[in-house]
Amino acid sequence: MTARTASPLVLATLLALAGTSAFAQRGPNPPSPVHPAAPAGTTSAIDPATGELVETAAAPSKDAKIEHLVVEDSQVKIEETRVRGVTKKIVVHSKIPGMGSYELQPKDPGVAPENDHGAGMRTFTFPLPF
Numbered sequence: 001m002t003a004r005t006a007s008p009l010v011l012a013t014l015l016a017l018a019g020t021s022a023f024a025q026r027g028p029n030p031p032s033p034v035h036p037a038a039p040a041g042t043t044s045a046i047d048p049a050t051g052e053l054v055e056t057a058a059a060p061s062k063d064a065k066i067e068h069l070v071v072e073d074s075q076v077k078i079e080e081t082r083v084r085g086v087t088k089k090i091v092v093h094s095k096i097p098g099m100g101s102y103e104l105q106p107k108d109p110g111v112a113p114e115n116d117h118g119a120g121m122r123t124f125t126f127p128l129p130f
Helices: 008-024
Strands: 042-046 053-057 066-072 076-083 086-094 102-104 122-124
Touching: none
Parallel strands: none
Antiparallel strands: 042 053, 066 076, 076 086, 086 102, 102 122
């Protein structure tokens, strides 16, 4: 019977497999603490005393975003006022002599449609001579 020596490649492969099996025998890594994603507008920091994630809300803005949009053509001028992106007021000014201006009451998104009886109605202003 002849004894053969194993090639260095086979030995390296066996050692590599033995090393991975040694790592596989250890228990799984403990799960890292999962912190939920912070909602928009908040900042998060780690409390040095406890090591826990602490979230703080951003300071509310003092003023709401107010937009004044004006669209004009040869017949009318339309002024729209939006507060926080919601249309609050639409005023239509006629350029035709003798025609007055009127205001549209847009639907309030915070009111149920069956309770919002004035939505979409036009409000006219008549000058009264005294």
